[in-house]
Amino acid sequence: MTARGLVQLEKIVKKHGSFEALKGIDIEIRPGEFFALLGPSGSGKSTTLRILAGLDAPTSGRILLDGKDVTGADARARDIAMVFQSYALYPHMTVAENIAFPLEMAKTPKAEIAPAVREAAAKVKIDHLLDRKPGQLSGGQQQRCALARAIVRKARLFLLDEPLSNLDAMLRLATRVELKKLQRSLGVTAVYVTHDQEEAMTLADRMAVFREGEICQIGRPADVFAAPNCIEVAAFIGSPPMNLLTTRSTAGGVLIGGRHVPVAASLEAGRAVVVGVRPSAVRFDPAGIPVTVEVVENLGDAAILDLTLDGTPLRARYDRFPLPREGETMAVSFAPEDIHLFDPTTGRRI
Amino acid sequence: MTKATTLDVPVGGRADPARMMEGRERRFAAALLAPAFIALMATTTFPLLHLGWTSLHRMDLAMPFMDGFVGLDNYRELLGDPRFWSALGVSLVYTFSTVILQVVLGLALALLVNGMKRGQALFRIVAILPVVLSPAVVGMVWRTFMLTPEFGVVDYLSMTAGLGSHNWLGDPSLALFSVVVIHTWQWTPFAFMVLLASLAALPEDIYEAARIDRASPWLCFVRITLPLLRPAIVMVIIMRTMVALTAFAAIFTVTGGGPGTATEILNLYAYRKSFTELSIGYGSALAVALLIFTLVITGVLFALRRAK
Ligand SMILES: Nc1ncnc2c1ncn2[C@@H]1O[C@H](COP(=O)(O)OP(=O)(O)OP(=O)(O)O)[C@@H](O)[C@H]1O
Ligand SMILES: [Mg+2]
Numbered sequence: 001m002t003a004r005g006l007v008q009l010e011k012i013v014k015k016h017g018s019f020e021a022l023k024g025i026d027i028e029i030r031p032g033e034f035f036a037l038l039g040p041s042g043s044g045k046s047t048t049l050r051i052l053a054g055l056d057a058p059t060s061g062r063i064l065l066d067g068k069d070v071t072g073a074d075a076r077a078r079d080i081a082m083v084f085q086s087y088a089l090y091p092h093m094t095v096a097e098n099i100a101f102p103l104e105m106a107k108t109p110k111a112e113i114a115p116a117v118r119e120a121a122a123k124v125k126i127d128h129l130l131d132r133k134p135g136q137l138s139g140g141q142q143q144r145c146a147l148a149r150a151i152v153r154k155a156r157l158f159l160l161d162e163p164l165s166n167l168d169a170m171l172r173l174a175t176r177v178e179l180k181k182l183q184r185s186l187g188v189t190a191v192y193v194t195h196d197q198e199e200a201m202t203l204a205d206r207m208a209v210f211r212e213g214e215i216c217q218i219g220r221p222a223d224v225f226a227a228p229n230c231i232e233v234a235a236f237i238g239s240p241p242m243n244l245l246t247t248r249s250t251a252g253g254v255l256i257g258g259r260h261v262p263v264a265a266s267l268e269a270g271r272a273v274v275v276g277v278r279p280s281a282v283r284f285d286p287a288g289i290p291v292t293v294e295v296v297e298n299l300g301d302a303a304i305l306d307l308t309l310d311g312t313p314l315r316a317r318y319d320r321f322p323l324p325r326e327g328e329t330m331a332v333s334f335a336p337e338d339i340h341l342f343d344p345t346t347g348r349r350i
Numbered sequence: 351m352t353k354a355t356t357l358d359v360p361v362g363g364r365a366d367p368a369r370m371m372e373g374r375e376r377r378f379a380a381a382l383l384a385p386a387f388i389a390l391m392a393t394t395t396f397p398l399l400h401l402g403w404t405s406l407h408r409m410d411l412a413m414p415f416m417d418g419f420v421g422l423d424n425y426r427e428l429l430g431d432p433r434f435w436s437a438l439g440v441s442l443v444y445t446f447s448t449v450i451l452q453v454v455l456g457l458a459l460a461l462l463v464n465g466m467k468r469g470q471a472l473f474r475i476v477a478i479l480p481v482v483l484s485p486a487v488v489g490m491v492w493r494t495f496m497l498t499p500e501f502g503v504v505d506y507l508s509m510t511a512g513l514g515s516h517n518w519l520g521d522p523s524l525a526l527f528s529v530v531v532i533h534t535w536q537w538t539p540f541a542f543m544v545l546l547a548s549l550a551a552l553p554e555d556i557y558e559a560a561r562i563d564r565a566s567p568w569l570c571f572v573r574i575t576l577p578l579l580r581p582a583i584v585m586v587i588i589m590r591t592m593v594a595l596t597a598f599a600a601i602f603t604v605t606g607g608g609p610g611t612a613t614e615i616l617n618l619y620a621y622r623k624s625f626t627e628l629s630i631g632y633g634s635a636l637a638v639a640l641l642i643f644t645l646v647i648t649g650v651l652f653a654l655r656r657a658k
Contacts, residue, residue, distance in 0.1 A: 105564045
């Protein structure tokens with residue numbers, strides 16, 4: 001049973017008429033992994049999940065579950081549990097009946113259903129709401145009910161489509177932690193769709209970053225954060241996102257604000273490059289490049305400074321108090337290891 | 351309309367303007383409502399009361415010298431009248447079978463059409479045709495075009511299928527069957543349209559959830575579609591029952607209640623008694639009995655609708 005939950009998507013293409021929603025996706029998800037599909041709205045995350053679930057058929061490509069080709073198999077045959085973005089609870093059934101439904105369909109003996117339902121409900125802390133109808137639940141409770149319905153049957157794969165997007169910020173944080181614990185305790189493979197990079201960073205073992213029907217990068221969140229492999233990923237991951245400055249290279253460095261800044265990578269001089277620096281990696285150094293403070297966004301324990309460096313905007317995280325005033329002049333510097341370089345024509349990392 | 355002219359009279363500056371507006375609006379509303387209300391009273395409530403009053407009289411146009419108040423005699427006679435009980439039975443069979451057929455066929459058609467990707471609009475238009483026809487016209491069409499022995503479409507099909515030619519409307523055992531079919535033909539599209547609209551309004555994602563939960567198509571239907579359609583189905587049953595109980599025109603034109611009393615529903619019996627046999631007092635009692643009967647059944651159906 002150890003290999004249960006291995007997922008392989010091979011060259012999945014999905015067309016809606018002439019529009020290509022997915023342009024050839026390759027993903028391999030290991031058993032027991034928490035895998036996130038991350039990307040902006042409309043990038044094809046839900047499409048991928050629905051194809052994986054068997055709700056939609058791909059135009060071409062193969063889907064393998066535990067090594068077996070299930071491309072032509074219906075959702076009913078795939079032994080998958082799913083939490084829908086809209087929850088999709090059965091409105092005429094109580095919470096208990098909703099959770100019991102997958103068990104009844106699996107012809108579980110009656111005597112085993114009630115305890116299983118109670119156990120699943122207790123895991124997501126809705127065991128006091130079993131007699132309510134979905135219409136009488138709050139958004140968070142409905143989401144928990146959908147979660148309970150998914151975990152009550154021990155499916156080999158657990159799909160979640162933005163399950164937290166309808167919750168308020170507090171509940172989202174709390175549920176996020178619980179979700180991770182739950183997945184760990186069940187030991188089940190989970191595929192999690194989100195457009196919230198923070199959610200993906202905190203929850204996922206690995207993630208795939210989508211953009212316009214393609215995968216830009218697959219890897220551990222920390223690796224993707226540390227070394228985004230293209231401009232799009234760099235701009236998407238991190239909050240606030242990475243600063244991207246178009247400039248030229250010099251011998252062993254790049255030009256920023258008219259000054260030579262050394263970089264770790266070796267570059268031929270005089271080529272056009274995009275320099276990426278995370279706001280948290282901008283160092284304040286009196287001997288550095290002069291910048292003007294335009295706006296100060298105070299976050300309480302730190303601030304985001306909107307600066308202009310030689311006419312181009314630059315955002316920096318600043319955590320020394322007192323904070324600078326708007327209009328003040330400061331100076332910044334960049335460490336070579338903090339500088340990401342991208343090719344402006346291909347968008348790839350250099 | 352003297353009421354309307356008072357609206358133009360200025361009421362003076364001392365009254366509270368909001369109150370004044372409200373009073374004016376209410377008077378205006380009453381003035382607008384009055385004609386319709388009076389017309390409604392004159393055409394529904396008054397005839398109903400008059401009917402009840404008449405049913406307490408002996409009123410026989412064939413023997414006008416016997417006319418007079420008889421109290422509940424008509425009702426006493428009715429309870430001992432085998433033709434009344436037979437008509438009641440026919441009414442029940444007619445109502446029960448037509449309503450069941452309409453709901454079952456209408457639901458089946460709605461499920462079929464709802465699953466179609468194209469051509470739904472065409473079906474909706476075709477479906478509305480029988481409904482907008484007058485039942486009398488429908489009756490005539492069926493009597494001449496469809497059911498005539500040897501020449502009618504249905505009889506021709508029956509002969510082709512090897513079932514032989516039948517006197518569809520003249521044979522007492524077939525006549526009731528025929529009028530049930532005619533009513534079902536005309537009104538199934540109504541059930542179809544109502545149920546199709548409700549089906550189309552059901553959320554799609556729960557069917558996807560059911561697929562994920564590995565429910566077979568049949569269980570999806572029984573456990574999800576049927577319960578969610580229940581309000582619409584009950585509504586169709588109530589509306590169609592009320593109409594079927596008081597059906598008249600189609601049967602009247604097709605069989606006139608015959609042969610004998612084979613298709614004589616209560617409504618038709620009341621009509622025949624009043625206007626063929628000219629016993630208006632007894633006919634009124636029959637009509638009141640039908641009214642009570644309809645009210646009781648409707649009440650039961652509404653109670654069932656509220657229950658769970
Ligand atoms: N039935 C359809 N017909 C045509 N285009 C579709 C259809 N379904 C999805 N698309 C398109 O496919 C693309 C990917 O859609 P998808 O639902 O996978 O996006 P997503 O990444 O889940 O976005 P979101 O975060 O907004 O949910 C979108 O551009 C969408 O417009
Ligand atoms: Mg989506």
